[in-house]
Each structure stands twice: as C-alpha cells, then as structure tokens.
Amino acid sequence: MRSCLERIAARDKDVHAWTLVHPELALQQARARDLDIRLGPLHGIPIGYKDIFDTAELPTEFNSPIYRGHRPRSDASCVAIAKTAGAIVMGKTATSEFAYRHPGPTRNPHNLGHTPGGSSSGSAAAVADYMVPIALGTQTGGSTIRPASFCGVVGYKPSFGVINRAGVKPLAESLDTVGVFARTVEDVALFTHAVAGIAMPAFETRSGDAPRVGFCRTPRWDDGDPAMHEKLELAASLLAKAGAGVTELTLGRDFEAIYDDQPVINDYEAARALAFEYENHREQLSELILENIRRGRRVSRERYDAAVRNAAHCRELLARTMTAYDFVLTPAAPGEAPEGIADTGNAVFNRIWTLLGVPCLTVPAFTGPRGLPVGVQIVGEYGHDTQTLAWARWVQRALGQ
Numbered sequence: 001m002r003s004c005l006e007r008i009a010a011r012d013k014d015v016h017a018w019t020l021v022h023p024e025l026a027l028q029q030a031r032a033r034d035l036d037i038r039l040g041p042l043h044g045i046p047i048g049y050k051d052i053f054d055t056a057e058l059p060t061e062f063n064s065p066i067y068r069g070h071r072p073r074s075d076a077s078c079v080a081i082a083k084t085a086g087a088i089v090m091g092k093t094a095t096s097e098f099a100y101r102h103p104g105p106t107r108n109p110h111n112l113g114h115t116p117g118g119s120s121s122g123s124a125a126a127v128a129d130y131m132v133p134i135a136l137g138t139q140t141g142g143s144t145i146r147p148a149s150f151c152g153v154v155g156y157k158p159s160f161g162v163i164n165r166a167g168v169k170p171l172a173e174s175l176d177t178v179g180v181f182a183r184t185v186e187d188v189a190l191f192t193h194a195v196a197g198i199a200m201p202a203f204e205t206r207s208g209d210a211p212r213v214g215f216c217r218t219p220r221w222d223d224g225d226p227a228m229h230e231k232l233e234l235a236a237s238l239l240a241k242a243g244a245g246v247t248e249l250t251l252g253r254d255f256e257a258i259y260d261d262q263p264v265i266n267d268y269e270a271a272r273a274l275a276f277e278y279e280n281h282r283e284q285l286s287e288l289i290l291e292n293i294r295r296g297r298r299v300s301r302e303r304y305d306a307a308v309r310n311a312a313h314c315r316e317l318l319a320r321t322m323t324a325y326d327f328v329l330t331p332a333a334p335g336e337a338p339e340g341i342a343d344t345g346n347a348v349f350n351r352i353w354t355l356l357g358v359p360c361l362t363v364p365a366f367t368g369p370r371g372l373p374v375g376v377q378i379v380g381e382y383g384h385d386t387q388t389l390a391w392a393r394w395v396q397r398a399l400g401q
Helices: 002-015 023-035 077-084 121-128 145-152 185-198 226-241 258-273 275-280 288-297 301-326 352-354 385-398
Strands: 020-022 046-050 088-093 134-139 154-157 177-182 212-215 245-246 327-331 360-367 373-379
Touching: 002 020, 002 023, 002 121, 023 088, 046 121, 046 145, 077 088, 077 258, 077 352, 121 134, 121 145, 121 177, 121 352, 145 154, 145 177, 145 360, 145 373, 154 245, 177 185, 177 352, 185 385, 212 226, 212 275, 212 301, 226 245, 226 327, 226 360, 226 385, 245 352, 258 275, 258 288, 258 301, 258 373, 327 385, 360 385, 373 385
Parallel strands: 046 088, 046 134, 212 245, 212 327
Antiparallel strands: 020 088, 134 177, 154 177, 154 360, 327 373, 360 373
C-alpha cells in the first residue's frame, strides 16, 4: 500500500488518474488486513474504482458538478464482495462524465500528450502507471478494451452480466458491463473469480494446445490505421507459428446493421437513464452529453425495438459461428492513442462485441510508430469466460509477453 501511495504522489500530478485517494484510510485498511486472518483471494490487494461505483467510505461524483460531494450510504455490489474477499479500496479513478463521451482530465502515462482512452480512463492509466495492481471500469461501447489497448494493460470485459452492476451508475442497461484492468491475465481472472465466482482457468493446461482462431478484421477494417493492420497481421502470423489454426472469419451481411444499432440502443437508454439530471440540472451537463441525450430522445421506440431484435438475431448467428473457433482475434482499437485529451478515441472495434454480450480481452502486444501501445482483442463465446481467459494467456505467451 505504501508503494502504491508513493507512486501516486510522484506521478498523479501529471497523469490525473485519480479523483480521490485518502492515504490514511487506505493505510488503515492495509494495517487491518495485516492483522486479519486471510479473508479471501483478494486479501490485502489495493483496488481502484471508476468514479461511477458507489463507495460508502468515499464520495462518488460521476465527473459531474451535479454530484460534487455526493456520499452513497452503501458500496456497489462488486465493491462490497471484493472487500469481503479481503480487497482494499484504494480510491476513485477518473471517468468521463457519467461514463459517456465528455472526457475527464486523465493523460496517457506513456505520453502525457495523448489520451488514455475512455470512459474508464483513470482505471486504465492507474494500472498502466503502476499506481494500483487492479482497477475496475465499465464498458458500454468500448470503455474497457480500448483504453487498455491505448495504455498497454490487460482489459477484460466479461460476458454481459457476469459481474453484478448494483450500485454502478447506469448508462445503458442492456449494454453496461463491469470491466477489469490489470497487468496480467491471471490478475483479472483472480478478481473475477473472487467477485463473480467464475472458475479460475487452468492456465498451464493450455500451453501445449493448438487453438482454432478466427481472424476477424470486421467490416470496419478500413477505420483502423496502417500500423494497426500491420500489428494484427503479425499477431495472426505469430499465433499460427505457435501452433494455432488461424482462418479468416468474415462477419456476414446480417452483422452490418449492428454498427448502427449499438449507438441507437446506447443513446435511447442513456437518455432515459439520465432523465433526472436532464430535467433538473440541464445547465450543469456538458454540451457533449446534452447532444447525446437529445439524440437519444429523438429515437423512436420502433427504431429501438428493431435494433434490439437485430442484436438478438446476431447473437444467435454468432453463437453458431463460434462453434468452429476457440476464440476470435480482432482489433482492440484503431491504432495508437490519439494525440490530445479532448477525445477518447473511436470505439468502432468494440461496440459490436459489447452489443453481442461476449467476453473480450485486450492483450498488450506491440508498440506503434510513435512508441505507444497497440493491443490485440480476444473475443470468446458468450458464457465461456474461463476458457476465454485461458486462451488470452496462451495468446500472450505466443506473442512473447
């Protein structure tokens, strides 16, 4: 704990990953863990929580002036369960406003002139900069996988609903998923095992296996930059060299529409989730979030229902497709982190997988031409999180990580 606090003191004045750290409270928890019997698999581990997770001991402000000093009376479910397993609340990490698109102050620790991604910007940056070993975020579009790629850490978006969302500020109820950041696949697996009860992967048994890999460029391949294309092609080559059976996976025409459906569902649900803030505190909302809410309020129920039906249809198609593969290799982001912090980057390579509800991981793998991280995304079958985590570790080894 002292090591984490020293790192935060030295670096966070530049990175701005945290909205609040209470050093004495953190040390008090650490001292209590020193005296406790071992409470569980997270005993003594400091964890950062995106500032949309309720915490009884610290304010939860959602990066909004509406909620300055807001003190929940209880912890979010996953916070409470992690504490029962021995974890320590390190502090609250920076988020974009209500985990939407208006960015917070966080900078990429690899180059302070670049975004860390978002909306889970502080969580990704804090883990990448060795301020904390594990941090929680959320993903509604690409808010775990993309910042993990930009910051060079492991980001894990479980299958939809694996980690309970009670006490997490909703944005889009059919998309919001609690995500986990760490520096190893083993660590994200350990946290999810402790909090959600999924089986720990038997990582060692995968070392000699030969997975069936679907290399999916997606219909939006051209939205990525040439460096990303090169790195993904290299990753596919290295996996094949390590023994994987790598074949092209082309998403059919039925999947084309879901690129438009995801933002329709996102905005429609967000406009309703933020109805109180819009009706009562409109002047304290950013122009960007107002624009998104107004767009969502213009979406008809018929258009929303059609998008939901098509998403269900595509989930069935993907489930049949995935019987031929152990996992899918696909881009985690369009490339390196963009310059500046006014925009958190494009989630085009994440949105469809979030809508489909399948488990996804960013595996740190490469650096781009500007020396910033470029990760790859591993996508598994819905509900097969333990197997997907095991394969992600296999991918790390195959890529020399």
